[in-house]
Amino acid sequence: MITRERRRHELAVRRTTVESVDWLNNAMVRVTVTGESLRGFTADGPNDHVKVFFPNPETGVLTTPEVTAEGLTRPTDGLILSRDLTPLTFRENNSSGLPELDIDIVVHGDDAPATSFATHAHAGQELGIGGPRGSKLVPDGIARAVLIADETALPAFTRWLRLLPPEVKVTSIVQVYDDDAETYLTAEHRDRTNVEVLYREDGPGQLIEAVRSLGSIDDDTYVWAAGEANELVEVRRHLRRDLKLPKEQVEVEGYWKRGIVNLDHHAPLDPSDPD
Ligand SMILES: Cc1cc2nc3c(=O)[nH]c(=O)nc-3n(C[C@H](O)[C@H](O)[C@H](O)COP(=O)(O)OP(=O)(O)OC[C@H]3O[C@@H](n4cnc5c(N)ncnc54)[C@H](O)[C@@H]3O)c2cc1C
Structure with a gap:
């Protein structure tokens, strides 16, 4: 558990x-x-x-x-x-x-x-x-973490890498605008995890594809994702509906939403599935 x-x-x-x-x-x-x-x-x-x-x-x-x-x-x-x-x-x-x-x-x-x-x-x-x-501390009882972040979530991504115990394996997907934004990732990140980097300028749809290509997720793996709210709806649906992961195993947070000023991140990300 x-x-x-x-x-x-x-x-x-x-x-x-x-x-x-x-x-x-x-x-x-x-x-x-x-x-x-x-x-x-x-x-x-x-x-x-x-x-x-x-x-x-x-x-x-x-x-x-x-x-x-x-x-x-x-x-x-x-x-x-x-x-x-x-x-x-x-x-x-x-x-x-x-x-x-x-x-x-x-x-x-x-x-x-x-x-x-x-x-x-x-x-x-x-x-x-x-x-x-x-504060919500890092999860107890996990062998692996999957971390998914865009630019706004890179500081939190950094904190995850610092706070997860060293024995926890980490899989990371980061979506940034371009290779200049990617320079945020330093040895601190790369020494801890392989990062799959996606560029927004290469077009939409890559994020959900990258998450789907992770395949099945074991029950000792925790998944955290944060970034643009619309893009994360599909990600959350895949994790919760297709893979049937329980909510204790997944946290998907909208950090901002295109066209919305000062997004209320406590509002449900997916109104059709607010749990
Ligand atoms: C828990 C949490 C932690 C966060 N941590 C960070 C953090 O460490 N660093 C950080 O930079 N952000 C972080 N964010 C996201 C940040 O709060 C939002 O991006 C916020 O909207 C930025 O405020 P603003 O005044 O620049 O834009 P707003 O006035 O809120 O929005 C104006 C317009 O800009 C758009 N917009 C907002 N953010 C972006 C963006 N990143 N790219 C393109 N368009 C955007 C909005 O959709 C809106 O149309 C976090 C959000 C949450 C909920």
Whole structure:
């Protein structure tokens, strides 16, 4: 029986300062934030996420909800802009003795809060970090993991590779725009797993084909997939309906959806099969 332990974390919205900004390739920017407020930050699960709050692009003012005895309270004025992102790497002490956190953000244009922030980010800006509210740990009792990710899920994919026990075999399928975006994959990834890389520019349909060609999935294998929601509907149907994998063995998460602003990832990926 495959299980994933859940842990709750104390509700927190932390105000941090951008310490550095690194373009990893044309499609991905690493923003490192720091601040005493990050002390005690905890993210134990491979696909944990935080809500990142961005400053108002016109005024530069950061407005975040506040944690009060009643829970999260919205201030009466100020623009709250937030998106879900993955806390890639947390270090308790940087060279100045402060905690710091790396977040990798996909840039896909310039007209949306996360991508616009990442494109123009510079040291000294404020950023709010809400959560994670909880963590779902790597599954217990597995011999193999199949990991399927697009660009937005590469930080979580990296965390999976770091957190899975070394004896767990890993099969990976990664879908990126082009060979420039593929440069995100480094020795850290390639030394742990063979990665089948698909390029979006080669056309649709490759993802489901790659997943089908995995063949049958043993009952000691866990499958995690995250990326563009529409593309993952077929993947999920194949895993759950064709291969009849129980939900304990599969997690398929829409991280974004073409044409939808700030996708609610808690909504069912496949409305015809919401379990
Ligand atoms: C649990 C979780 C973890 C995530 N972790 C990360 C992460 O670590 N790094 C990361 O970059 N993203 C991550 N995402 C995805 C990210 O939240 C979305 O891509 C988000 O929509 C980006 O916000 P935005 O302001 O750029 O675009 P939005 O304002 O939300 O959307 C504007 C338009 O851009 C489109 N769009 C959104 N994302 C993309 C994209 N990647 N490529 C092309 N078009 C897009 C939308 O469909 C919409 O039409 C995560 C999502 C979830 C649910």
